[in-house]
Amino acid sequence: MYIAMNRFRIAPGKEEEFIEIWRNRDSHLEGVPGFREFHLLQGPSDEDHTLFTSHSVWDSEEAFVNWTKSEAFRKAHANAKPSTDIYLGPPRFEGFKAVL
Numbered sequence: 001m002y003i004a005m006n007r008f009r010i011a012p013g014k015e016e017e018f019i020e021i022w023r024n025r026d027s028h029l030e031g032v033p034g035f036r037e038f039h040l041l042q043g044p045s046d047e048d049h050t051l052f053t054s055h056s057v058w059d060s061e062e063a064f065v066n067w068t069k070s071e072a073f074r075k076a077h078a079n080a081k082p083s084t085d086i087y088l089g090p091p092r093f094e095g096f097k098a099v100l
Contacts, residue, residue: 001036001057001059001060001098002058002059002060002061002063002064002095002096002097002098003055003095003096003098004055004056004064004093004095005055005056005093005094005095006054006092006094007052007092008051008053008087009049009050009051009089010049010050010051010052010087010088011049011088012045012047012048012049012050014085014086015042015050015052018086018087019040022040025076026075026076028072028073028075028076029056029067029072029076032063032067033059033063033066034058034059034060034063034066035056035058035063036056036057036058036059037056037057038054038055038056038057039054039055040052040053041053041055048088054091061095064095
């Protein structure tokens with residue numbers, strides 16, 4: 001199992017707009033070989049940002065990497081236009097292999 005996560009720092013007061021972007025997004029993940037599940041998680045809020053992470057579970061790192069090279073990936077990200085008043089910098093990717 002492989003977990004792919006992107007951490008997002010979101011401007012205070014923009015949390016609902018960020019959630020709506022993800023709610024209305026066509027991820028093109030259904031039917032992708034090796035894809036298991038996706039979650040958008042909201043973390044703690046500080047004075048300057050709220051932390052979110054996108055969390056996808058894959059059969060393997062290879063399945064995830066193959067998706068990033070696929071037409072489904074290109075379609076999922078075709079309309080991604082980060083709004084500078086919502087995002088406080090680019091997302092930070094973190095990948096994890098299950099070891100136990």
